[in-house]
Structure formats: structure tokens, C-alpha cells
Amino acid sequence: MYSFDMWLLVVPLVLSIFGIIMIISASGYFSLKFFGSPWTYGIKQIKWLLISLVGMAITYSIPTKLWRSCSGLLWIIAIALTFATIIPFLGMSVSGSSRWIRLGPFSFQPSEMLIFSVVIHLSDIISREGGSSEKAFARTIGILMISTIPLLLQPDIGSALILLILGFGIFIAKYGWKYPLFLAFIAAVPIIVLIFSASYRLRRLKAWLDPWQDPLNEGFQIIQGLIAFANGGFWGVGLGRSLQKLQYLPAAHTDFIFAICAEELGVIGSLLVIGGFALMTRRIYLLWRDADEEYLRFLVLGLWLSILIPFFINAGGVTTLIPLTGKAMPFMSYGGSALSATWVKIGLLLRCSADVK
Template sequence: MLLVVIGLVLLYSTSSYNGQVKFHDPYHYLKKQGFATILGLAGMFAVAGIDYHKWVPLANLGYLTAVLLSVAVIFVGDEYNGSKRWLSLGPVSFQPSEFAKVAIIFFLACLVTKHVKTMGKFSTMIRVMLPVFPIVGLVGASNLSTAIIILGIAAVLIFVASPKYLQFIAMAAAAVGFLGIFLALESYRLERLAIWRNPEQYEKGYQTLQGLYAIGSGGLFGRGLGESVQKLGFLPEAQNDMIFSIICEELGLVGASLIVLLFLILIWRFFVIATQAKDLLGALIASGAMAHMMIQVILNIAVVTNTIPNTGITLPFISYGGTSVLFLLLEMGLVLSVSNLIK
């Protein structure tokens, strides 16, 4: 809840200038995010009150829906800023990849639970991983970062059920090969590697440099909430993937560290719930949510600080994105339902 409230405050601070310039309304982004947050909170409390075992019969349907929506994005998806990641249903647009993350967590948790007695076998691990690849391939065609997150979630879930290191070395090698193919398929992905190494030499490195300027100018305690200079047209779409750089500029190293600490506490609570869960299914659901949160936060901060190439990934609960916050809160509800059954 702290992250949700802080996220809305920081989103308004970061997006008010862009909202005024583009839509003549400084509250434009806050209104849309606030509406999605209200829906998400209502959904979270509803899901938290339902025994998670009751969702098991719907696991396959959720997986198939995620596949179909991902296929639909390829053929009839909406393209924004060069990326085709959205579907529109009348006036409402959403990212199916956000639904796919939650669907794959629950689907794999059910699948691993079903095959838990033979999870030590390499053949079983392959059988469990196979359904992940269609989702990864479809999502990765337009959104490589989300494909990486889904692969990471799958690896963690299988490791929790059968922590055999040799199998994971083989799986990691396969994942590296898989990512290598995706990088080679699109020239712009290879270009991102070059921009990452020398952002000052490329026009497309502008966003990265502006983000680094914001981080550096924040110092220890920041310029103050709402006092960012880089959000005033210098850092494009500051309210999206690069919002952490504005947090560093306005709140400084101290403020940014406190937000990272909140994420660490949340991840720790996932771990506690997983270890104390009533059964393996509950443990896997909490572990999947933990992996999702951990990987996404690490990737976002790594991109903003130019530690890894730009992959276009949001900071959970804080970056602008109604679909993201909605499904994140539903995922939190699922973990809370696991927690509610702990005696």
C-alpha cells in the first residue's frame, strides 16, 4: 500500500508537465493511473478473500487466453513509440503481456504441483518448460524484457520444486541461446547494445544520458519533490520506464534507497509466505510473485543506471501504466490468499 500511494505521488510529480503540454491537464496521467489503481485494489481484496485452490480449474484457460491475446497483439495490436504491445477494446487499451505474467505464474504453479514427484528428472523439467516457450516467443517478438521476466519466473518456480544445479546450468545455456536468437532477429536490438556501450555517440542514446544527468544532479538528498528539471521536456516520457531517474533527482540517493528498501521488504514478505505456505501450490504462487517483483525491479533500475542495455521495462507500482498496476495488484491478492491460509 505504501508503494501504491508513493507511486501515485511520484507519478503526479513526474507527469504533470507532460500532462499539461500534451493534454492541457496536469492530472491527466494521475487520473488514469488512479482509476486503474482503484480497480486493482478492489480486485486485490476480492481475490485475497477467495481460496486460491478454487482457481486451479481455470489455470489452463488463463494460459490459453494469454497465448491468444499475445497472438492478437501481433496481428491487430496498436503500435506506440515503435512498439506493438497494446490491444484496444473500444476506448480501453491494455497490454496482454501484463496478464501473461500472472497467468504463467499460476499455470506453472499448478503444472509443477501436478508433476512434483518426478521433477527431479530432466525430461519432466523440459515437459514443464515447453508451455512457457510459446508465450515467451509471442511476447518476445515485441517485448523482449517481458519475455526475460517470464523465463526468469519459470526458472525460479522449477528450481523451488527441484533445486538441481546441473539442470539449471543446461537451462541457462538454452536461455542464453534463445535470447541470442531474439537479439539477432531485429537489428534495433543489436543497435541497443552499441548505444548502451557509448550512449553519447548515438542520437538514440539521448534518453539514457538525460536519465543519468537526472540521477547525478539529485545528489544525496535531491532537489525536492516536484523540483526536477529533467522532466521538463528533457527526459522523454519521464513518467514511464525512466521514472526512477526522476526519483533520484527529486529525492536523492536517500529517497531512492528508501523506495528500494520498500521493494526489498515486499520481496522478503513473499519469501516468508512461500516458506510458511500451507502447501506446494501456495509456496509456488508466492515464489512466482517474488521472482516477478525481484526481476522487474532489478531490470528497471539497471536500465535507468545504464548497467544493462535499454529494454523498456516499468518500475512496479510507480511507473505509469494502468494495465501493469491492475494486474500487479491482482497478483498481490493471489499471494494474500496464500497468506490468509497460513495458521
């Protein structure tokens, strides 16, 4: 008999399998045109899912106490690997950002490991602190600042944002909003300067505010994504019958997989995806509530935030609720690095669930 909450395994598995179906549908035309088979990306994603499940099983088999005792070392290694992405012969640049490390035929994104390690290390730090909120906040700031430096150098603003939110989320769970709100007020001006200091960020912001100003360049993806949602309506045009995936919508099987889902399966399909994450959030809340050990509570909260925040960023970006940042939809978007990292987090969540039971 399993000793963990089965919903924490079943729901991500259903989302991942559904994601493979949507990847095959979204990439079929492109895959057939360039590789001679409509199944190429789907088969690759199946392989990555199998590898991810092995990673999940290994993570589950390691006690949370061992993760805690090695948290500092794991964090240092993740920092070093993330810095390595900006080294020319190790890092791989894609669309102007050096976020990948290539080792022969393989490549991976160290920022995923960095986020994972920060959750474990910061959960340990916060749970060890006594009643001194000032000291705890100073240590939290120190960990987050050191962690975001290599992300800003890549640059990867999306991952840096995720790191800051989940880091302060863990702090707030114990000490409240006072210091994070004060820091947000102080940091408002530097953040605005950071946004306006890079022309590509400014163009992305303008495209979000009014994509029709430049409909063939900066606003193209946003407009095509909105067309996909409009085409789908309530019931959708039918699985495999998307028009936007026929090279109208760039990154249809990666960043915009949710838009293709909405076009082919309509509001119903979109709500099923959202419902899956909502159900997971409910189960995570129950796990967080029932955990007696403070470290486990922070660990559960941080791990789930590291999955849930990218979901909101992706869904919000493709629906124009927030600016596009290029973050993948957890479990569903094509890509082995993000999928593997997400399933490793699920493995640790399952271990937390087993410890609580």
C-alpha cells in the first residue's frame, strides 16, 4: 500500500499525459514538415516523462532529513551551475539569453535546480530561526540576493521573480508581511529602472499594453494567442483541428500550449487544466495544514509555490493578464528540463506526504 496522498501523484500524471496529447496536436504540422513524422515531439516528451518519473521515484526514496542536511551544499552547487551558463564554452544562448548548459548532446537549465535548492535551504534556515524576525529576514534577503545574481546575468527575469516570490512566501508563512512589504516599497524604483533599462523588456511591456501597435513583430504572439482563445469559444474547434498551430502561433507546443488547448477544447478544456491545478492546491493545503514539523510545512509551501507560480505566469501571459515572460506551463509544455525538475518536486512532495501520514 502506498503511504502518500495518491492525488499528488495521479493529478500531475494526468496533466502530463494530457500535455503529451496536446504537444502532439500542437507540433504535428511542424514536426511532419521538418522531421517527416507528426509524432516526433510527442515521442520525445514521452521519453522525458519516463525519465522524470524515475527522477521522482529517486527523490521520493530520499528522506527529508537527508535533503535538509545537504541543503547548503545543494544550494552552492546550484549557484555554481547557474553561473556556468554565462561561460562561453559551457553556456548555450537561446534568443539572447544564456540559460542552458550543454554537455555533449544533452542540455539542461540550472535555474530549475537553483529554485529547488533555495526552497529546501531556505525552509531549513527559517525553521531554525528563533523569534528574531529581523535576523531571519536578513538571512532570507542574503540567500535570495545571491541566488538572483546569476539569473539576472543570464538574463532570466521570470525565474528571478519566481525565486523572490517563493522565498518571501516561506518567510511570510512564519513572520508575516511587515518586512517584505517594506522591502517591496523600497525596491519599487530599482525594479522600474530595471524594466526600462533594457529595450526588449520595454518593447514587451508596450506589446502587452497594446499589441496592435506592432501587430507583426512584438505584438504578434500576443495577438495570435488571443485569436486561439477566440477561435475555441466554449466547446473548441476539436482536438487536432487548431488553425493557429499552422505556423501562425510561434512556440505553440511550448509557451503557448495552453492557448492551443483553449482553441481545440474550448472553455471546457481550459477549465479542466485549471481544475487540475486547483485540486492539487487543495491537497497541498491539507498536507501543509496537517504537517506538525515546521520545516515540512515550509518545504511543502515552497515546493508548491515553485510549481504554481509558473502556472499563473504562463496562463496569465497567454491570456494577457500579465506580460509574457516565456515560462513554460508546468507538466504540459514541451521540454525535458522543466518537466524533470517539476516531477522531482512532486517526488519530494510525496515524501513529505508520507512523513506527515
